Amino acid sequence: MTRSNRMFELIQILRAAPAPVRAEDLAAQLEVSKRTIYRDIAALQAMRTPVEGEAGIGYMLRKGYDLPPLNFDEEEIEALHVGLAMLMRTGDGALQQAAARVGRKICDVHASAEWLQVAPYGAPLDNPEEGCVSKAILRQAVRSSQKLHLAYVNGAGERSERFLRPLALIYHTDCTLLAAWCELRGGFRHFRTERMMSAELLDCSFAAEADVLRKLWQEQESNTYVYKA
Structure with a gap:
């Protein structure tokens, strides 16, 4: 979650709260540290958002404030x-x-x-506790144009290690596919998420070529996967 989105969520939590909310409770809801909450509160107050309260007591939004x-x-x-x-x-x-x-x-x-x-x-829920790859990681890889190291099992039960340049996530009724440029095969491939054994984001960006690759994939799959509004 970006900082701007987190601060928006922080305002929403405080808007709905009937009483002051402690920093540790805000941190738990937003999955960040208390120090991050303190910084976000200070930033909101600096922007004249009417957040009242202090550390150790709790925070609340002054009545009448709305979006x-x-x-x-x-x-x-x-x-x-x-x-x-x-x-x-x-x-x-x-x-x-x-x-x-x-x-x-x-x-x-x-x-x-x-x-x-x-x-x-x-499609089955992606529960990481049961060994499923989180679709949020896949979306992050596409969004940030980061390469992905994927352990995958195909329909024949054969396992392979792939290095991918993820381009799109395709939601079907009963499954989800990741569209990517596969460095092993040297071409576009589609991977079913339920067959993914693990997925690791690599510190390697392909942002300079992402738009070109996505356009080529869209042209290739225009009659199959690409939705045009």
Whole structure:
């Protein structure tokens, strides 16, 4: 989570809190250290965000402070509810948590649309405690154009070690695919996430060539995977 996103989440937590929230509780919710919370609070106060309180007591947001409302019509709100609910099908735990946070923010300023229901059945959840590779790591690799070291087992049960330049994550109803330039094969390949044994982000960027590779992949797969709005 970037610092700007974390500070936005910090404001949202304080907005919803009925009483002062301790730094250690904020740190636990945002998965950072208390020192980071202290720095973020100081930064918010420097930007004249009305955060009150102090270390050892807790922090709260002065009443009356709010963010600009989201301006969506009824069908746009319903589309958001359905779209967010369908993230349950991706098996991407981090995206599901993010969708829940977005849903709460929308409900803060708009009427609920809980009568729109989406069946959650889809790709298996990426639970790292059960040995699954986190889709959040894969998304980070694509977003930051970082090379990835992947241990993979194909459909025939053959294991291989791959060095990839990840380009896109493709969510199907029952599985998720990582599209990448595979250095072993010297070409574009697609890897099912449930067959990944491990994935390690490497300190090696391919940002200079990422856009060109992604464009070539899109041209190659334009009739299969590439969504055009």
